[in-house]
Amino acid sequence: MSADVDLWAVPLAVFAGAIRAGSPFLFVSLGECLTERGGRINLGLEGALVMGAMSAYGGAVLSGSPWLGLLAAIVAGGLLGLLHGLICSLPRVNDIAVGIGLMLLGIGLAFFLGKPFIQPRAPGLPAFELGAWSSNPLVREALRINVLFPLGLAACALMHLALTRTRWGLALRCVGDSQDTARALGLPILRLRLSATALGGALAGIGGASLSLFYPGSWNEGLSSGQGLMAVALVVFARWQPWRCLYAALLFGGAGALGPALQAAGVTGAYHLFNAAPYVLTLALMAFASERTGAPGELRLSR
């Protein structure tokens, strides 16, 4: 092994990966968290994510502005979320089955509508160069924080406040815990759930935008590698708490960067294991954190 290998690159890569790859996870898991707090599981967020990625890219190409692209992603994701909420409000509809249907719809629609956008280059979202003080390119790279990440932190804080400190949040949690109680209290169940699923979809759309407009920063049909589905697991791991969604997303993103960074640094043995690190880690942590608390009462497989 030559001497020019820099082992410091590994923790830096993990740190950078946590924020970079963690951003889409953060948004989708926040979206799923909100949806599930209202008592519904929306597996269709994978579709909202892919649709968001396509809309963001297409919107940015057509308008020349990444911000309008981001807006398009929010609208597209929100519409898919709203659709989920509407269909599930019909009697005897299974939210999981609807979610799978919406996932396929979102992905298919994004592929269909996204064909013309594979080649053109869209303007990307800007980043904060927090590492400008350093002369080390590795540090500079690691501290290049994409603009959506602070937005995600803000969303996290807002959702936490909304769920714990507002009338709307309390009502939503009530709906999520027991629909019958909510009905007895005269809460507007449908409206609460629709707003939660639509907001959840919009958040997943932002996650898609971070994939297509920041990292890896292109649109094509294989862009998502199942981030939307992993987010469902992350929410369970996060015990339906917004702040814990943040930790889960960071952990998952950072673990994903471990494999390539170690290999590039010359640690090439057992690369399968390192590449599987995010999944192994999630499984292990879920095993440890598997208390029976935190799950909204309306989340049941059979209805």
Add this chain to the structure above:
Amino acid sequence: MLTRRRLLIAGVSAGTLAALAPVLARADNVKPSLPLKIGFVYVSPIGEAGWTYQHDLGRRAIEAAFGDKVQVRYAENVPEGNDSERVIRDFAADGAGLVFTTTFGYMNPTIRIARQFPRVVFEHATGYKQDKNVGVYAGRYYEGRYLAGIVAGRMSKSGNIGYVAAFPIPEVVMGINAFTRGLRSVNRDAQVRVVWINAWFDPAKERDAADALLAQGADLVTHHTDSTAVVQAAEARGRYAIGYHSDMSRFAPHAHLTAVTHHWESFYTRTTAAVLEGRWVSENVWGGIKDGMVALAPLSAAVPADVAAQVGEQQQAIIDGTLQPFQGPLFDQAGRQVIGAGSTLTDEELLKMNYFVEGVVGRLPK
């Protein structure tokens, strides 16, 4: 995904089957009724670059060459396995006279359906099972890799080259080794670092791997994966990149020096002409630069004229047969001699390649 197209390992039988070809080649040589219906089955979306995109260029070449004598259809994004069998059968049942199945994992479905439709000609890419109405074809991508290695060796200042690779199977290993030999033929101290991502197509992982290599000081990266993420990573950092499958220069106008590209146009039009004229026979084609199936994309403006001239000379030597990327003496990573001067690896040995040559850093996962 591991079973995807390029598990060429078994192409070992290339040699043996090629010898059997005249015996196997007994298709019913009758001219088909016009227009000849042709079907293409693709494993991924066509997109704007990559494996399937190159096959689609071949499909368009058929349409351009034969006009209304042919009627060409395609199905993209067809998963390997049962789905592909259904799609291939649909084409055959619909009256297709010629069907191209363009990924390794379509091999068994193709063979099964070919038996049920003996009058339909099938051409299967990168497989090893032939039949009297099934031909197989693949490219000697390693020849292009060797030339790309020369470009890399001349253009890299640090001699630290990054290589993002999909799966440790012979076809990929062969490419890494050929690239490294080309590289070291012009820069004896240069080294290649490989990052495996365990996927053919995953832009985020490819980008992560490329970034990790660039962070470790690689000033040139190349890849054996499907997306354009690696050349884009180099573009973002102002380093060099060499693309694969397609000319990716429009995705990375400054970074992209060249690309090792696949070309099926001439093979596809030749095959179509043979079927149209009723003289098609089942063959096993493993074509390289000479056959026009593998090429280097045009060198970018960043490559000086003397480097371009050297690459041109070496390319001519490969075409003339005076240069073989794997001619001896050949040493593996540990310095053990694999073959001595004067001999070269046979096709069978190439298709089983399971070791790194001198100059590749890191162990090959087994």
